[in-house]
Amino acid sequence: MTRYGPDECDVLIVGGGGAGLRAAIAVAETDPTLRVAVASKVYPMRSHTVSAEGGSAGVIKSNDSIEEHIYDTISGGDWLCDQDAVEAFVNEAPKELLRMEHWGCPWSREPDGQVAVRSFGGMKNKRTWYAADKTGFHMLHTLFQTSLKYEPVKRYDEYFVTSLLVDDGRCQGVLALEMATGQLHTIAAKSVILCTGGFGKAFPFTTNANIKTGDGVALAYRAGVALKDMEFVQYHPTGLPFTGILITEATRAEGGFLLNKDDYRYLQDYNLGEPKPEPVLRTMELGPRDRLSQAFEQERLKGRTIKGPYGDYVHLDLRHLGEQHINERLPMVRELCLKYEKIDPVTECIPVRPVVHYTMGGIHTDIMGATNVAGVYAAGEAACVSINGANRLGSNSLTELLVFGARAGQAAAAYAKESPDFSPRLQALADDAAQDIEKTWIAPRSKRSKDTIAGIRKELHNQMENGAGIYRDAKSLQTARETVLELQERAQHVALQDTSYTFNTELTAAIELRNLLELSSAIIESALQRTESRGSHQRTDHPKRDDEKFMAHSLAYRTEYGTAPRIEYAPVTITRWPPKERVYG
Amino acid sequence: MQKTITIQVKRYIPEKQPTPFYQDYEVPLETKWGVLDALTYIKDELDGTLAFRWSCHMGVCGSCGMMVNGQPALTCATFLEEYLPGPICIEPLDHFPVIRDLVIDTDAFMGKLKYVKPWLIPAEERSVDDGENRQTPAELAAFKQYTLCINCLLCYSACPVVGLNEDFLGPAAIALAQRYNYDSRDAGQTQRHDVLLDHGGAFDCTLIGECSRACPKHVDPTGAIQRYKADGAMEFWKRLLLPRGAAKR
Structure with a gap:
């Protein structure tokens, strides 16, 4: 039997955010004898789950129902969600949130000590659990701290995974770069769960952290896993201009207004209902994110937004909520505005614009997180199960990483236990992958290129914003397609200035850029071939939803590097909720 | 300009x-x-x-x-x-x-964090079928401030004791222990006393307060340590006088 010494485990999780940590705990609880490890390019508590603000949805109150949460999610996703997955998700959500409560998550409370819930966009009832407006922060720290008590969970902090090692159609581990030393390590694993988050950093204006470069999604893609529904990219309607910092939807749930340059609540012009002084669920400012971002863009075209040095914006008005309410429910919003915009939302309006926030698409998995490559699993934003369809509802994603993190952990554990020994070719595979890195990035260039990582990244951002943004058409997408393929080629020749092995962040940035380029190409191709408009994917040349042709998931398969992917389609699972028109207001 | x-x-x-x-x-x-x-x-x-x-x-x-x-x-x-x-x-x-x-290099800090048992230790395990623990807003407020630490380590940089004594648990780790000690759902204080009363624990702090001034999230580790010193002193004497009698909490 081939052994790999200490760097051998049963289940390896790549990514230490919410989904990864939940998966690790699930593996440890499924079978404490399993060796489980978490490898991440950052320390777990730095993961982007930390930035989530508003809350996590799950039916807990007696005036709410499982049925309604399911319906809100399916209609919010414009009928592209797999309904069996949504049912499982909504059913398991309360249990997962209760476990977080038992693990110490500091949920905000009602006066009698029950967990409090708030309204959220696109949700018909109050069902969003929250910890003030730092819900993701508290969930991540609770999961991280809880994970420390599980002895079998080993961590590879600041290990950047560069390839999956697949032999005989079965994934058996990864190659990972230890950032502190620059050494490449083979970590053998019976199964691998990818929990590396989304790829919002393909776009210039985003709420996403610097680390959100879709590394795990790209790893899967290169290993032959299909990427599902990549064309669906969510713009959050309220980010700060310049920094892209998220101003949570909870501001609107608490009663905030969106105003154009004439102080007019412009959402009333976009089929989102009548303006009322109090927030009304599923109407106006509490409509879904795709509709609100599209309304902004329409207002901009009408010249009714406000011009600023970092692009056009509108006003988010919280002044009528009062200082005490803002401090109690939205302390981070106030803190962020004071710090980064030098304004106080108690007395001033907040400038906001739509910013890329979440990628609905990702690694094509089944309802247990399994992919079409044996031994590869995925969960969280990196995965596309799909419960989010064409548009995710706010506060479903934090719950998603719990429910599907746990499911993927259980499934990967079961698979690892049944899995045969490692292939004798594993080390040879790892050596090849290591040589590839050496050849691509470290070896001296044969031809001198003037390109830089930052320069190519900037060109990519322009293409994605202009070609594949809130509104798209065949022409804009074709231009983006050609440019991005050319950028892929040029990225191959970028010469790194940094030739040191110790903590070489230029090398990791180069790998991240290559990942973003490949994923961008999949976004563009999927968007080009979907000649309809649905949820967050709006084609000005095909403005209607076309259920006959596109009630289907797109699946992007990688071809050669530098060529566009092959797109296929798979049916959407419909159980009890046949497609209808999506109505708000 | x-x-x-x-x-x-x-x-x-x-x-x-x-x-x-x-x-x-x-x-x-x-x-x-x-x-x-x-x-x-x-x-x-x-x-x-x-x-x-x-x-x-x-x-x-x-x-x-x-x-x-x-x-x-x-x-x-x-x-x-x-x-x-x-x-x-x-x-x-x-x-x-x-x-x-x-x-x-933050590895030493990561070890200290784990050492204080920063997880909820309930009096008895609950299953999800038992439902939520009740916790009033006042009970939440009793520890909420200490949950806000982002582990940025500015306090370790500001603390002169950390600079002199590498065994000192340090402000963030002790504040985190207190975060659980003051959580109404937790009963693990006795286990954490073992760590906090030990060499390198809370009593190594000289209460200069630099950590609280450096903290960007207003966690106030100094306050957390000061509160511990009161609780810990009581526990110390109990343990000295009644070797097995220190009250379980």
């Missing part, structure tokens, strides 16, 4: 040069730019070899702590305009071994 500002960075690249050195960079003085924006500008436009950690750019991930003009700071939440006319000196956080440039 001033158009640029000088950023003076302490560099250390062990493979290339065994001793640290300082390097100056001239960056545009943009309104709204944080110190971190200046560093990413350097990385993207001037010098690809500069190494530093960053991620969220909104003061919550805790990655980008550095010394800015001698004071520990989150560079994403510290702005160029606060340092006019410059120069601004950026160094790695004090009291940590340096891996490279502005990147410090």
Whole structure:
């Protein structure tokens, strides 16, 4: 039997955010004898789950129902969600949130000590659990701290995974770069769960952290896993201009207004209902994110937004909520505005614009997180199960990483236990992958290129914003397609200035850029071939939803590097909720 | 009007040069730019070899702590305009071994964090079928402040005791232990006494208060430690007088 010494485990999780940590705990609880490890390019508590603000949805109150949460999610996703997955998700959500409560998550409370819930966009009832407006922060720290008590969970902090090692159609581990030393390590694993988050950093204006470069999604893609529904990219309607910092939807749930340059609540012009002084669920400012971002863009075209040095914006008005309410429910919003915009939302309006926030698409998995490559699993934003369809509802994603993190952990554990020994070719595979890195990035260039990582990244951002943004058409997408393929080629020749092995962040940035380029190409191709408009994917040349042709998931398969992917389609699972028109207001 | 500002960075690249050195960079003085924006500008436009950690750019991930003009700071939440006319000196956080440039080695801290048992230890295990624990807003408020730590390590850099005694658990780890000790759902204080009363525990703190001044999230580790000293002293005497009698909590 081939052994790999200490760097051998049963289940390896790549990514230490919410989904990864939940998966690790699930593996440890499924079978404490399993060796489980978490490898991440950052320390777990730095993961982007930390930035989530508003809350996590799950039916807990007696005036709410499982049925309604399911319906809100399916209609919010414009009928592209797999309904069996949504049912499982909504059913398991309360249990997962209760476990977080038992693990110490500091949920905000009602006066009698029950967990409090708030309204959220696109949700018909109050069902969003929250910890003030730092819900993701508290969930991540609770999961991280809880994970420390599980002895079998080993961590590879600041290990950047560069390839999956697949032999005989079965994934058996990864190659990972230890950032502190620059050494490449083979970590053998019976199964691998990818929990590396989304790829919002393909776009210039985003709420996403610097680390959100879709590394795990790209790893899967290169290993032959299909990427599902990549064309669906969510713009959050309220980010700060310049920094892209998220101003949570909870501001609107608490009663905030969106105003154009004439102080007019412009959402009333976009089929989102009548303006009322109090927030009304599923109407106006509490409509879904795709509709609100599209309304902004329409207002901009009408010249009714406000011009600023970092692009056009509108006003988010919280002044009528009062200082005490803002401090109690939205302390981070106030803190962020004071710090980064030098304004106080108690007395001033907040400038906001739509910013890329979440990628609905990702690694094509089944309802247990399994992919079409044996031994590869995925969960969280990196995965596309799909419960989010064409548009995710706010506060479903934090719950998603719990429910599907746990499911993927259980499934990967079961698979690892049944899995045969490692292939004798594993080390040879790892050596090849290591040589590839050496050849691509470290070896001296044969031809001198003037390109830089930052320069190519900037060109990519322009293409994605202009070609594949809130509104798209065949022409804009074709231009983006050609440019991005050319950028892929040029990225191959970028010469790194940094030739040191110790903590070489230029090398990791180069790998991240290559990942973003490949994923961008999949976004563009999927968007080009979907000649309809649905949820967050709006084609000005095909403005209607076309259920006959596109009630289907797109699946992007990688071809050669530098060529566009092959797109296929798979049916959407419909159980009890046949497609209808999506109505708000 | 001033158009640029000088950023003076302490560099250390062990493979290339065994001793640290300082390097100056001239960056545009943009309104709204944080110190971190200046560093990413350097990385993207001037010098690809500069190494530093960053991620969220909104003061919550805790990655980008550095010394800015001698004071520990989150560079994403510290702005160029606060340092006019410059120069601004950026160094790695004090009291940590340096891996490279502005990147410090935090492994010792990660070990200390685990050592204080920072997880909920309930009096008895509950299953999800038992439903939620009730916790009133007042009970939540009793520990909420201590949950706000982002592990940015500015407090370790500010604390003179950390600089002298590498065994000291340090402000963030003790505040985190207290976060669970004061949680109405927790019954693990006895187990945490074993750690906090030990060598390197809370009594090594001299209550200078630098950690609380450095904390960007107003966690007030000094307050947490001070409160512990009252509880811990009682426990210490109980343990001395009644070896097995110290009350379980």
